Amino acid sequence: MVLYPEYYKKFNCIAHRCKHNCCIGWEIDIDDRTLDFYNSVDGDFGERLRQSIYQEGAPHFKLKSNDRCPFLNDNGLCDIITTLGEDALCQICNDHPRFRNDYSTFFEFGLGLCCEEAARIILTFEKPFSLISKEGEPLVTKEEAAFFSFRQSLIDLAQEETLSFEEKLKKFEDTYDYKFLRRDILGWVDFLSQLERLDPAWEKYLTLAQVQSEKLNAVDLSSYEKYFSRLLVYFIYRHTADGLYDGKFTQRAALSFYCTYLIRLLTAAQLTYNDNFAIKNFIELCRSFSAEIEYSEENTESILSL
Ligand code: SF4
Structure with missing residues:
Protein backbone atom coordinates (compact mmCIF):
# COMPACT_ATOMS: atom_id res chain seq x y z
CA MET A 1 0.00 0.00 0.00
CA VAL A 2 1.19 3.49 -0.86
CA LEU A 3 0.25 6.95 0.45
CA TYR A 4 1.28 10.25 -1.08
CA PRO A 5 0.50 13.97 -0.72
CA GLU A 6 -2.40 15.26 -2.78
CA TYR A 7 -0.05 17.35 -4.94
CA TYR A 8 2.27 14.39 -5.65
CA LYS A 9 0.77 13.36 -9.01
CA LYS A 10 1.07 16.89 -10.36
CA PHE A 11 4.80 16.40 -10.78
CA ASN A 12 6.29 15.96 -14.22
CA CYS A 13 9.98 16.55 -14.88
CA ILE A 14 10.35 19.73 -16.97
CA ALA A 15 13.55 18.27 -18.55
CA HIS A 16 15.22 20.74 -20.94
CA ARG A 17 13.29 23.68 -19.37
CA CYS A 18 14.90 22.94 -15.99
CA LYS A 19 17.63 25.39 -14.91
CA HIS A 20 19.03 23.00 -12.30
CA ASN A 21 19.13 19.74 -14.08
CA CYS A 22 19.49 16.95 -11.54
CA CYS A 23 21.76 15.14 -14.00
CA ILE A 24 24.47 17.73 -13.20
CA GLY A 25 26.46 18.07 -10.03
CA TRP A 26 25.66 14.78 -8.23
CA GLU A 27 27.38 11.44 -8.11
CA ILE A 28 24.77 8.97 -9.40
CA ASP A 29 25.06 5.51 -7.85
CA ILE A 30 23.78 2.54 -9.83
CA ASP A 31 21.90 -0.22 -8.01
CA ASP A 32 22.94 -3.86 -8.55
CA ARG A 33 19.89 -4.87 -10.58
CA THR A 34 20.35 -2.00 -13.04
CA LEU A 35 24.12 -2.57 -13.24
CA ASP A 36 23.47 -6.19 -14.25
CA PHE A 37 21.08 -4.96 -16.90
CA TYR A 38 23.54 -2.31 -18.22
CA ASN A 39 26.24 -4.97 -18.39
CA SER A 40 23.92 -7.12 -20.54
CA VAL A 41 23.00 -4.45 -23.12
CA ASP A 42 24.37 -5.31 -26.60
CA GLY A 43 25.89 -3.19 -29.35
CA ASP A 44 27.42 0.28 -29.35
CA PHE A 45 25.11 1.64 -26.69
CA GLY A 46 25.91 -1.25 -24.37
CA GLU A 47 29.61 -0.53 -24.89
CA ARG A 48 29.02 3.17 -24.17
CA LEU A 49 27.19 2.27 -20.95
CA ARG A 50 30.02 0.11 -19.71
CA GLN A 51 32.67 2.71 -20.65
CA SER A 52 30.72 5.32 -18.65
CA ILE A 53 30.47 3.44 -15.37
CA TYR A 54 32.94 2.97 -12.53
CA GLN A 55 32.19 -0.65 -11.70
CA GLU A 56 34.34 -0.90 -8.55
CA GLY A 57 33.11 -0.12 -5.03
CA ALA A 58 29.74 1.61 -5.22
CA PRO A 59 29.15 1.58 -9.00
CA HIS A 60 28.37 5.04 -10.41
CA PHE A 61 28.47 7.01 -13.66
CA LYS A 62 31.73 8.72 -14.67
CA LEU A 63 30.72 12.38 -14.70
CA LYS A 64 31.92 14.60 -17.54
CA SER A 65 33.23 18.16 -17.28
CA ASN A 66 31.03 20.41 -15.14
CA ASP A 67 29.91 17.24 -13.35
CA ARG A 68 27.44 16.36 -16.11
CA CYS A 69 26.02 12.86 -16.31
CA PRO A 70 27.60 11.25 -19.43
CA PHE A 71 24.11 10.44 -20.75
CA LEU A 72 22.72 13.98 -20.50
CA ASN A 73 22.71 15.17 -24.11
CA ASP A 74 22.91 18.72 -25.47
CA ASN A 75 19.12 18.95 -25.66
CA GLY A 76 18.87 18.30 -21.93
CA LEU A 77 17.46 14.81 -22.56
CA CYS A 78 18.68 11.50 -21.18
CA ASP A 79 20.23 9.18 -23.79
CA ILE A 80 19.39 6.13 -21.68
CA ILE A 81 15.69 7.02 -21.83
CA THR A 82 15.73 7.93 -25.51
CA THR A 83 17.61 4.72 -26.41
CA LEU A 84 16.34 2.11 -23.95
CA GLY A 85 13.20 3.68 -22.47
CA GLU A 86 12.33 4.96 -18.98
CA ASP A 87 12.32 1.46 -17.49
CA ALA A 88 16.08 1.31 -18.07
CA LEU A 89 16.84 4.06 -15.52
CA CYS A 90 18.66 3.12 -12.33
CA GLN A 91 16.75 3.36 -9.05
CA ILE A 92 18.08 6.82 -8.09
CA CYS A 93 17.24 8.39 -11.47
CA ASN A 94 13.87 6.68 -11.50
CA ASP A 95 12.97 7.92 -8.01
CA HIS A 96 14.37 11.44 -8.11
CA PRO A 97 13.05 13.86 -6.93
CA ARG A 98 10.74 11.57 -5.02
CA PHE A 99 11.53 10.24 -1.55
CA ARG A 100 10.04 7.36 0.35
CA ASN A 101 9.14 6.78 4.01
CA ASP A 102 9.05 3.04 4.81
CA TYR A 103 6.69 1.52 7.40
CA SER A 104 5.89 -2.02 8.49
CA THR A 105 3.32 -2.83 5.79
CA PHE A 106 3.21 0.23 3.52
CA PHE A 107 5.11 3.25 2.09
CA GLU A 108 4.67 6.98 1.83
CA PHE A 109 6.04 8.88 -1.14
CA GLY A 110 6.83 12.56 -1.37
CA LEU A 111 8.44 15.11 -3.67
CA GLY A 112 11.84 16.53 -2.70
CA LEU A 113 12.34 20.28 -2.49
CA CYS A 114 15.73 20.23 -4.29
CA CYS A 115 14.01 19.95 -7.69
CA GLU A 116 12.75 23.28 -9.00
CA GLU A 117 9.50 21.85 -10.38
CA ALA A 118 8.80 19.87 -7.21
CA ALA A 119 9.58 22.99 -5.12
CA ARG A 120 7.14 25.02 -7.21
CA ILE A 121 4.39 22.45 -6.62
CA ILE A 122 5.08 22.04 -2.89
CA LEU A 123 5.12 25.79 -2.26
CA THR A 124 2.22 26.86 -4.46
CA PHE A 125 -0.29 24.05 -3.89
CA GLU A 126 -3.17 25.92 -2.30
CA LYS A 127 -5.03 23.17 -0.43
CA PRO A 128 -4.07 22.06 3.10
CA PHE A 129 -1.68 19.11 3.20
CA SER A 130 -3.38 15.74 3.05
CA LEU A 131 -2.33 12.20 2.15
CA ILE A 132 -4.07 10.08 -0.45
CA SER A 133 -4.38 6.32 -0.40
CA LYS A 134 -6.10 4.40 -3.16
CA GLU A 135 -6.45 1.32 -0.94
CA GLY A 136 -8.08 2.61 2.23
CA GLU A 137 -6.43 2.93 5.63
CA PRO A 138 -3.04 1.24 6.12
S1 SF4 B 1 15.62 18.90 -11.15
FE1 SF4 B 1 13.47 18.17 -11.35
S2 SF4 B 1 12.64 19.21 -13.15
FE2 SF4 B 1 14.89 19.41 -13.22
S3 SF4 B 1 15.61 17.69 -14.50
FE3 SF4 B 1 15.65 16.99 -12.36
S4 SF4 B 1 13.64 16.02 -11.96
FE4 SF4 B 1 13.46 17.24 -13.85
Missing part, protein backbone atom coordinates in the same frame (compact mmCIF):
# COMPACT_ATOMS: atom_id res chain seq x y z
CA LEU A 139 -2.47 -1.35 8.86
CA VAL A 140 -0.19 0.29 11.44
CA THR A 141 1.74 -0.94 14.47
CA LYS A 142 1.26 0.66 17.89
CA GLU A 143 4.48 2.66 17.47
CA GLU A 144 3.42 3.85 14.03
CA ALA A 145 -0.01 4.88 15.33
CA ALA A 146 1.68 6.96 18.05
CA PHE A 147 4.00 8.49 15.46
CA PHE A 148 1.15 9.42 13.10
CA SER A 149 -0.69 11.11 15.93
CA PHE A 150 2.50 13.06 16.85
CA ARG A 151 3.14 14.03 13.22
CA GLN A 152 -0.45 15.05 12.60
CA SER A 153 -0.39 17.38 15.62
CA LEU A 154 2.77 18.99 14.20
CA ILE A 155 1.22 19.34 10.75
CA ASP A 156 -1.92 20.85 12.31
CA LEU A 157 0.27 23.33 14.19
CA ALA A 158 2.22 24.18 11.01
CA GLN A 159 -1.05 24.80 9.14
CA GLU A 160 -2.69 26.88 11.90
CA GLU A 161 -3.59 30.00 9.91
CA THR A 162 -4.11 32.28 12.93
CA LEU A 163 -0.52 31.80 14.16
CA SER A 164 2.67 33.32 12.76
CA PHE A 165 5.76 31.14 12.34
CA GLU A 166 7.23 32.60 15.57
CA GLU A 167 4.03 31.73 17.47
CA LYS A 168 4.06 28.18 16.08
CA LEU A 169 7.69 27.83 17.14
CA LYS A 170 6.87 29.03 20.67
CA LYS A 171 3.98 26.56 20.89
CA PHE A 172 6.27 23.76 19.69
CA GLU A 173 8.83 24.64 22.37
CA ASP A 174 6.18 24.72 25.09
CA THR A 175 4.41 21.52 24.02
CA TYR A 176 7.54 19.40 23.62
CA ASP A 177 9.66 21.12 26.25
CA TYR A 178 12.27 21.91 23.58
CA LYS A 179 14.75 24.78 23.81
CA PHE A 180 15.15 26.18 20.29
CA LEU A 181 18.60 27.68 19.77
CA ARG A 182 18.37 31.39 19.07
CA ARG A 183 21.39 33.12 17.54
CA ASP A 184 21.69 36.44 15.78
CA ILE A 185 21.87 36.34 12.00
CA LEU A 186 25.67 36.61 11.97
CA GLY A 187 25.83 33.55 14.23
CA TRP A 188 23.59 31.62 11.83
CA VAL A 189 25.57 32.73 8.78
CA ASP A 190 28.70 31.58 10.54
CA PHE A 191 27.04 28.22 11.30
CA LEU A 192 25.86 27.77 7.70
CA SER A 193 29.24 28.85 6.30
CA GLN A 194 30.99 26.04 8.16
CA LEU A 195 28.77 23.29 6.72
CA GLU A 196 29.75 21.12 3.78
CA ARG A 197 29.56 23.25 0.61
CA LEU A 198 28.01 21.60 -2.46
CA ASP A 199 27.16 24.48 -4.76
CA PRO A 200 29.27 27.68 -4.91
CA ALA A 201 26.09 29.61 -5.86
CA TRP A 202 24.81 29.06 -2.31
CA GLU A 203 27.42 31.58 -1.09
CA LYS A 204 25.49 34.57 -2.43
CA TYR A 205 22.60 33.99 0.01
CA LEU A 206 24.96 33.84 2.98
CA THR A 207 26.95 36.88 1.91
CA LEU A 208 23.83 38.99 1.48
CA ALA A 209 22.45 37.92 4.88
CA GLN A 210 25.76 38.93 6.45
CA VAL A 211 25.87 42.30 4.71
CA GLN A 212 22.21 43.09 5.48
CA SER A 213 22.23 41.64 9.02
CA GLU A 214 21.30 44.88 10.79
CA LYS A 215 18.19 45.39 8.66
CA LEU A 216 16.61 41.96 9.01
CA ASN A 217 14.55 42.56 12.15
CA ALA A 218 12.60 45.33 10.42
CA VAL A 219 11.46 43.15 7.52
CA ASP A 220 7.73 42.35 7.34
CA LEU A 221 7.41 38.67 6.42
CA SER A 222 3.64 38.41 6.93
CA SER A 223 2.90 37.92 3.23
CA TYR A 224 5.19 34.86 3.28
CA GLU A 225 3.50 33.11 6.23
CA LYS A 226 1.55 30.69 4.02
CA TYR A 227 4.76 29.68 2.24
CA PHE A 228 6.58 29.14 5.55
CA SER A 229 3.63 27.02 6.66
CA ARG A 230 3.94 24.81 3.54
CA LEU A 231 7.70 24.58 4.02
CA LEU A 232 7.30 23.52 7.63
CA VAL A 233 4.76 20.84 6.65
CA TYR A 234 7.12 19.60 3.93
CA PHE A 235 10.07 19.27 6.33
CA ILE A 236 7.87 17.56 8.95
CA TYR A 237 6.53 15.09 6.39
CA ARG A 238 9.97 14.38 5.02
CA HIS A 239 12.08 14.16 8.17
CA THR A 240 10.08 13.04 11.19
CA ALA A 241 9.32 9.49 9.95
CA ASP A 242 12.98 8.51 10.45
CA GLY A 243 12.28 8.95 14.17
CA LEU A 244 10.80 5.44 13.99
CA TYR A 245 14.36 4.23 13.30
CA ASP A 246 16.45 6.51 15.50
CA GLY A 247 13.94 7.61 18.15
CA LYS A 248 14.75 11.31 17.55
CA PHE A 249 11.15 12.44 17.10
CA THR A 250 11.44 15.82 18.83
CA GLN A 251 14.84 16.59 17.28
CA ARG A 252 13.47 15.78 13.83
CA ALA A 253 10.49 18.03 14.41
CA ALA A 254 12.96 20.71 15.59
CA LEU A 255 15.00 20.13 12.39
CA SER A 256 11.86 21.07 10.44
CA PHE A 257 11.55 24.29 12.45
CA TYR A 258 15.27 25.10 12.06
CA CYS A 259 15.14 24.62 8.28
CA THR A 260 12.10 26.87 7.96
CA TYR A 261 13.61 29.38 10.39
CA LEU A 262 16.84 29.61 8.38
CA ILE A 263 14.98 30.03 5.10
CA ARG A 264 13.00 32.87 6.77
CA LEU A 265 16.22 34.66 7.70
CA LEU A 266 17.62 34.31 4.19
CA THR A 267 14.31 35.48 2.73
CA ALA A 268 14.35 38.57 4.95
CA ALA A 269 17.86 39.37 3.72
CA GLN A 270 16.69 39.13 0.11
CA LEU A 271 13.73 41.41 0.81
CA THR A 272 15.97 44.13 2.30
CA TYR A 273 17.98 44.26 -0.86
CA ASN A 274 15.97 43.17 -3.86
CA ASP A 275 12.73 45.09 -4.60
CA ASN A 276 11.95 42.59 -7.34
CA PHE A 277 12.19 39.56 -5.08
CA ALA A 278 9.16 37.51 -6.14
CA ILE A 279 7.72 34.08 -5.37
CA LYS A 280 9.79 32.51 -8.13
CA ASN A 281 12.93 33.84 -6.40
CA PHE A 282 11.67 32.52 -3.07
CA ILE A 283 11.09 29.08 -4.63
CA GLU A 284 14.65 29.16 -5.96
CA LEU A 285 15.99 30.10 -2.52
CA CYS A 286 14.11 27.14 -0.98
CA ARG A 287 15.35 24.79 -3.72
CA SER A 288 18.89 25.97 -3.17
CA PHE A 289 18.60 25.49 0.62
CA SER A 290 17.29 21.98 0.08
CA ALA A 291 20.04 21.01 -2.38
CA GLU A 292 22.72 22.50 -0.13
CA ILE A 293 21.55 21.50 3.32
CA GLU A 294 18.79 18.93 3.17
CA TYR A 295 20.45 16.74 0.54
CA SER A 296 23.73 16.57 2.44
CA GLU A 297 23.53 13.95 5.18
CA GLU A 298 26.42 15.67 6.96
CA ASN A 299 24.68 19.06 6.91
CA THR A 300 21.34 17.64 8.00
CA GLU A 301 23.10 15.90 10.90
CA SER A 302 24.69 19.20 11.93
CA ILE A 303 21.26 20.79 12.26
CA LEU A 304 19.84 17.71 13.93
CA SER A 305 22.55 17.99 16.58
CA LEU A 306 21.86 21.62 17.48
Whole structure:
Protein backbone atom coordinates (compact mmCIF):
# COMPACT_ATOMS: atom_id res chain seq x y z
CA MET A 1 0.00 0.00 0.00
CA VAL A 2 1.19 3.49 -0.86
CA LEU A 3 0.25 6.95 0.45
CA TYR A 4 1.28 10.25 -1.08
CA PRO A 5 0.50 13.97 -0.72
CA GLU A 6 -2.40 15.26 -2.78
CA TYR A 7 -0.05 17.35 -4.94
CA TYR A 8 2.27 14.39 -5.65
CA LYS A 9 0.77 13.36 -9.01
CA LYS A 10 1.07 16.89 -10.36
CA PHE A 11 4.80 16.40 -10.78
CA ASN A 12 6.29 15.96 -14.22
CA CYS A 13 9.98 16.55 -14.88
CA ILE A 14 10.35 19.73 -16.97
CA ALA A 15 13.55 18.27 -18.55
CA HIS A 16 15.22 20.74 -20.94
CA ARG A 17 13.29 23.68 -19.37
CA CYS A 18 14.90 22.94 -15.99
CA LYS A 19 17.63 25.39 -14.91
CA HIS A 20 19.03 23.00 -12.30
CA ASN A 21 19.13 19.74 -14.08
CA CYS A 22 19.49 16.95 -11.54
CA CYS A 23 21.76 15.14 -14.00
CA ILE A 24 24.47 17.73 -13.20
CA GLY A 25 26.46 18.07 -10.03
CA TRP A 26 25.66 14.78 -8.23
CA GLU A 27 27.38 11.44 -8.11
CA ILE A 28 24.77 8.97 -9.40
CA ASP A 29 25.06 5.51 -7.85
CA ILE A 30 23.78 2.54 -9.83
CA ASP A 31 21.90 -0.22 -8.01
CA ASP A 32 22.94 -3.86 -8.55
CA ARG A 33 19.89 -4.87 -10.58
CA THR A 34 20.35 -2.00 -13.04
CA LEU A 35 24.12 -2.57 -13.24
CA ASP A 36 23.47 -6.19 -14.25
CA PHE A 37 21.08 -4.96 -16.90
CA TYR A 38 23.54 -2.31 -18.22
CA ASN A 39 26.24 -4.97 -18.39
CA SER A 40 23.92 -7.12 -20.54
CA VAL A 41 23.00 -4.45 -23.12
CA ASP A 42 24.37 -5.31 -26.60
CA GLY A 43 25.89 -3.19 -29.35
CA ASP A 44 27.42 0.28 -29.35
CA PHE A 45 25.11 1.64 -26.69
CA GLY A 46 25.91 -1.25 -24.37
CA GLU A 47 29.61 -0.53 -24.89
CA ARG A 48 29.02 3.17 -24.17
CA LEU A 49 27.19 2.27 -20.95
CA ARG A 50 30.02 0.11 -19.71
CA GLN A 51 32.67 2.71 -20.65
CA SER A 52 30.72 5.32 -18.65
CA ILE A 53 30.47 3.44 -15.37
CA TYR A 54 32.94 2.97 -12.53
CA GLN A 55 32.19 -0.65 -11.70
CA GLU A 56 34.34 -0.90 -8.55
CA GLY A 57 33.11 -0.12 -5.03
CA ALA A 58 29.74 1.61 -5.22
CA PRO A 59 29.15 1.58 -9.00
CA HIS A 60 28.37 5.04 -10.41
CA PHE A 61 28.47 7.01 -13.66
CA LYS A 62 31.73 8.72 -14.67
CA LEU A 63 30.72 12.38 -14.70
CA LYS A 64 31.92 14.60 -17.54
CA SER A 65 33.23 18.16 -17.28
CA ASN A 66 31.03 20.41 -15.14
CA ASP A 67 29.91 17.24 -13.35
CA ARG A 68 27.44 16.36 -16.11
CA CYS A 69 26.02 12.86 -16.31
CA PRO A 70 27.60 11.25 -19.43
CA PHE A 71 24.11 10.44 -20.75
CA LEU A 72 22.72 13.98 -20.50
CA ASN A 73 22.71 15.17 -24.11
CA ASP A 74 22.91 18.72 -25.47
CA ASN A 75 19.12 18.95 -25.66
CA GLY A 76 18.87 18.30 -21.93
CA LEU A 77 17.46 14.81 -22.56
CA CYS A 78 18.68 11.50 -21.18
CA ASP A 79 20.23 9.18 -23.79
CA ILE A 80 19.39 6.13 -21.68
CA ILE A 81 15.69 7.02 -21.83
CA THR A 82 15.73 7.93 -25.51
CA THR A 83 17.61 4.72 -26.41
CA LEU A 84 16.34 2.11 -23.95
CA GLY A 85 13.20 3.68 -22.47
CA GLU A 86 12.33 4.96 -18.98
CA ASP A 87 12.32 1.46 -17.49
CA ALA A 88 16.08 1.31 -18.07
CA LEU A 89 16.84 4.06 -15.52
CA CYS A 90 18.66 3.12 -12.33
CA GLN A 91 16.75 3.36 -9.05
CA ILE A 92 18.08 6.82 -8.09
CA CYS A 93 17.24 8.39 -11.47
CA ASN A 94 13.87 6.68 -11.50
CA ASP A 95 12.97 7.92 -8.01
CA HIS A 96 14.37 11.44 -8.11
CA PRO A 97 13.05 13.86 -6.93
CA ARG A 98 10.74 11.57 -5.02
CA PHE A 99 11.53 10.24 -1.55
CA ARG A 100 10.04 7.36 0.35
CA ASN A 101 9.14 6.78 4.01
CA ASP A 102 9.05 3.04 4.81
CA TYR A 103 6.69 1.52 7.40
CA SER A 104 5.89 -2.02 8.49
CA THR A 105 3.32 -2.83 5.79
CA PHE A 106 3.21 0.23 3.52
CA PHE A 107 5.11 3.25 2.09
CA GLU A 108 4.67 6.98 1.83
CA PHE A 109 6.04 8.88 -1.14
CA GLY A 110 6.83 12.56 -1.37
CA LEU A 111 8.44 15.11 -3.67
CA GLY A 112 11.84 16.53 -2.70
CA LEU A 113 12.34 20.28 -2.49
CA CYS A 114 15.73 20.23 -4.29
CA CYS A 115 14.01 19.95 -7.69
CA GLU A 116 12.75 23.28 -9.00
CA GLU A 117 9.50 21.85 -10.38
CA ALA A 118 8.80 19.87 -7.21
CA ALA A 119 9.58 22.99 -5.12
CA ARG A 120 7.14 25.02 -7.21
CA ILE A 121 4.39 22.45 -6.62
CA ILE A 122 5.08 22.04 -2.89
CA LEU A 123 5.12 25.79 -2.26
CA THR A 124 2.22 26.86 -4.46
CA PHE A 125 -0.29 24.05 -3.89
CA GLU A 126 -3.17 25.92 -2.30
CA LYS A 127 -5.03 23.17 -0.43
CA PRO A 128 -4.07 22.06 3.10
CA PHE A 129 -1.68 19.11 3.20
CA SER A 130 -3.38 15.74 3.05
CA LEU A 131 -2.33 12.20 2.15
CA ILE A 132 -4.07 10.08 -0.45
CA SER A 133 -4.38 6.32 -0.40
CA LYS A 134 -6.10 4.40 -3.16
CA GLU A 135 -6.45 1.32 -0.94
CA GLY A 136 -8.08 2.61 2.23
CA GLU A 137 -6.43 2.93 5.63
CA PRO A 138 -3.04 1.24 6.12
CA LEU A 139 -2.47 -1.35 8.86
CA VAL A 140 -0.19 0.29 11.44
CA THR A 141 1.74 -0.94 14.47
CA LYS A 142 1.26 0.66 17.89
CA GLU A 143 4.48 2.66 17.47
CA GLU A 144 3.42 3.85 14.03
CA ALA A 145 -0.01 4.88 15.33
CA ALA A 146 1.68 6.96 18.05
CA PHE A 147 4.00 8.49 15.46
CA PHE A 148 1.15 9.42 13.10
CA SER A 149 -0.69 11.11 15.93
CA PHE A 150 2.50 13.06 16.85
CA ARG A 151 3.14 14.03 13.22
CA GLN A 152 -0.45 15.05 12.60
CA SER A 153 -0.39 17.38 15.62
CA LEU A 154 2.77 18.99 14.20
CA ILE A 155 1.22 19.34 10.75
CA ASP A 156 -1.92 20.85 12.31
CA LEU A 157 0.27 23.33 14.19
CA ALA A 158 2.22 24.18 11.01
CA GLN A 159 -1.05 24.80 9.14
CA GLU A 160 -2.69 26.88 11.90
CA GLU A 161 -3.59 30.00 9.91
CA THR A 162 -4.11 32.28 12.93
CA LEU A 163 -0.52 31.80 14.16
CA SER A 164 2.67 33.32 12.76
CA PHE A 165 5.76 31.14 12.34
CA GLU A 166 7.23 32.60 15.57
CA GLU A 167 4.03 31.73 17.47
CA LYS A 168 4.06 28.18 16.08
CA LEU A 169 7.69 27.83 17.14
CA LYS A 170 6.87 29.03 20.67
CA LYS A 171 3.98 26.56 20.89
CA PHE A 172 6.27 23.76 19.69
CA GLU A 173 8.83 24.64 22.37
CA ASP A 174 6.18 24.72 25.09
CA THR A 175 4.41 21.52 24.02
CA TYR A 176 7.54 19.40 23.62
CA ASP A 177 9.66 21.12 26.25
CA TYR A 178 12.27 21.91 23.58
CA LYS A 179 14.75 24.78 23.81
CA PHE A 180 15.15 26.18 20.29
CA LEU A 181 18.60 27.68 19.77
CA ARG A 182 18.37 31.39 19.07
CA ARG A 183 21.39 33.12 17.54
CA ASP A 184 21.69 36.44 15.78
CA ILE A 185 21.87 36.34 12.00
CA LEU A 186 25.67 36.61 11.97
CA GLY A 187 25.83 33.55 14.23
CA TRP A 188 23.59 31.62 11.83
CA VAL A 189 25.57 32.73 8.78
CA ASP A 190 28.70 31.58 10.54
CA PHE A 191 27.04 28.22 11.30
CA LEU A 192 25.86 27.77 7.70
CA SER A 193 29.24 28.85 6.30
CA GLN A 194 30.99 26.04 8.16
CA LEU A 195 28.77 23.29 6.72
CA GLU A 196 29.75 21.12 3.78
CA ARG A 197 29.56 23.25 0.61
CA LEU A 198 28.01 21.60 -2.46
CA ASP A 199 27.16 24.48 -4.76
CA PRO A 200 29.27 27.68 -4.91
CA ALA A 201 26.09 29.61 -5.86
CA TRP A 202 24.81 29.06 -2.31
CA GLU A 203 27.42 31.58 -1.09
CA LYS A 204 25.49 34.57 -2.43
CA TYR A 205 22.60 33.99 0.01
CA LEU A 206 24.96 33.84 2.98
CA THR A 207 26.95 36.88 1.91
CA LEU A 208 23.83 38.99 1.48
CA ALA A 209 22.45 37.92 4.88
CA GLN A 210 25.76 38.93 6.45
CA VAL A 211 25.87 42.30 4.71
CA GLN A 212 22.21 43.09 5.48
CA SER A 213 22.23 41.64 9.02
CA GLU A 214 21.30 44.88 10.79
CA LYS A 215 18.19 45.39 8.66
CA LEU A 216 16.61 41.96 9.01
CA ASN A 217 14.55 42.56 12.15
CA ALA A 218 12.60 45.33 10.42
CA VAL A 219 11.46 43.15 7.52
CA ASP A 220 7.73 42.35 7.34
CA LEU A 221 7.41 38.67 6.42
CA SER A 222 3.64 38.41 6.93
CA SER A 223 2.90 37.92 3.23
CA TYR A 224 5.19 34.86 3.28
CA GLU A 225 3.50 33.11 6.23
CA LYS A 226 1.55 30.69 4.02
CA TYR A 227 4.76 29.68 2.24
CA PHE A 228 6.58 29.14 5.55
CA SER A 229 3.63 27.02 6.66
CA ARG A 230 3.94 24.81 3.54
CA LEU A 231 7.70 24.58 4.02
CA LEU A 232 7.30 23.52 7.63
CA VAL A 233 4.76 20.84 6.65
CA TYR A 234 7.12 19.60 3.93
CA PHE A 235 10.07 19.27 6.33
CA ILE A 236 7.87 17.56 8.95
CA TYR A 237 6.53 15.09 6.39
CA ARG A 238 9.97 14.38 5.02
CA HIS A 239 12.08 14.16 8.17
CA THR A 240 10.08 13.04 11.19
CA ALA A 241 9.32 9.49 9.95
CA ASP A 242 12.98 8.51 10.45
CA GLY A 243 12.28 8.95 14.17
CA LEU A 244 10.80 5.44 13.99
CA TYR A 245 14.36 4.23 13.30
CA ASP A 246 16.45 6.51 15.50
CA GLY A 247 13.94 7.61 18.15
CA LYS A 248 14.75 11.31 17.55
CA PHE A 249 11.15 12.44 17.10
CA THR A 250 11.44 15.82 18.83
CA GLN A 251 14.84 16.59 17.28
CA ARG A 252 13.47 15.78 13.83
CA ALA A 253 10.49 18.03 14.41
CA ALA A 254 12.96 20.71 15.59
CA LEU A 255 15.00 20.13 12.39
CA SER A 256 11.86 21.07 10.44
CA PHE A 257 11.55 24.29 12.45
CA TYR A 258 15.27 25.10 12.06
CA CYS A 259 15.14 24.62 8.28
CA THR A 260 12.10 26.87 7.96
CA TYR A 261 13.61 29.38 10.39
CA LEU A 262 16.84 29.61 8.38
CA ILE A 263 14.98 30.03 5.10
CA ARG A 264 13.00 32.87 6.77
CA LEU A 265 16.22 34.66 7.70
CA LEU A 266 17.62 34.31 4.19
CA THR A 267 14.31 35.48 2.73
CA ALA A 268 14.35 38.57 4.95
CA ALA A 269 17.86 39.37 3.72
CA GLN A 270 16.69 39.13 0.11
CA LEU A 271 13.73 41.41 0.81
CA THR A 272 15.97 44.13 2.30
CA TYR A 273 17.98 44.26 -0.86
CA ASN A 274 15.97 43.17 -3.86
CA ASP A 275 12.73 45.09 -4.60
CA ASN A 276 11.95 42.59 -7.34
CA PHE A 277 12.19 39.56 -5.08
CA ALA A 278 9.16 37.51 -6.14
CA ILE A 279 7.72 34.08 -5.37
CA LYS A 280 9.79 32.51 -8.13
CA ASN A 281 12.93 33.84 -6.40
CA PHE A 282 11.67 32.52 -3.07
CA ILE A 283 11.09 29.08 -4.63
CA GLU A 284 14.65 29.16 -5.96
CA LEU A 285 15.99 30.10 -2.52
CA CYS A 286 14.11 27.14 -0.98
CA ARG A 287 15.35 24.79 -3.72
CA SER A 288 18.89 25.97 -3.17
CA PHE A 289 18.60 25.49 0.62
CA SER A 290 17.29 21.98 0.08
CA ALA A 291 20.04 21.01 -2.38
CA GLU A 292 22.72 22.50 -0.13
CA ILE A 293 21.55 21.50 3.32
CA GLU A 294 18.79 18.93 3.17
CA TYR A 295 20.45 16.74 0.54
CA SER A 296 23.73 16.57 2.44
CA GLU A 297 23.53 13.95 5.18
CA GLU A 298 26.42 15.67 6.96
CA ASN A 299 24.68 19.06 6.91
CA THR A 300 21.34 17.64 8.00
CA GLU A 301 23.10 15.90 10.90
CA SER A 302 24.69 19.20 11.93
CA ILE A 303 21.26 20.79 12.26
CA LEU A 304 19.84 17.71 13.93
CA SER A 305 22.55 17.99 16.58
CA LEU A 306 21.86 21.62 17.48
S1 SF4 B 1 15.62 18.90 -11.15
FE1 SF4 B 1 13.47 18.17 -11.35
S2 SF4 B 1 12.64 19.21 -13.15
FE2 SF4 B 1 14.89 19.41 -13.22
S3 SF4 B 1 15.61 17.69 -14.50
FE3 SF4 B 1 15.65 16.99 -12.36
S4 SF4 B 1 13.64 16.02 -11.96
FE4 SF4 B 1 13.46 17.24 -13.85
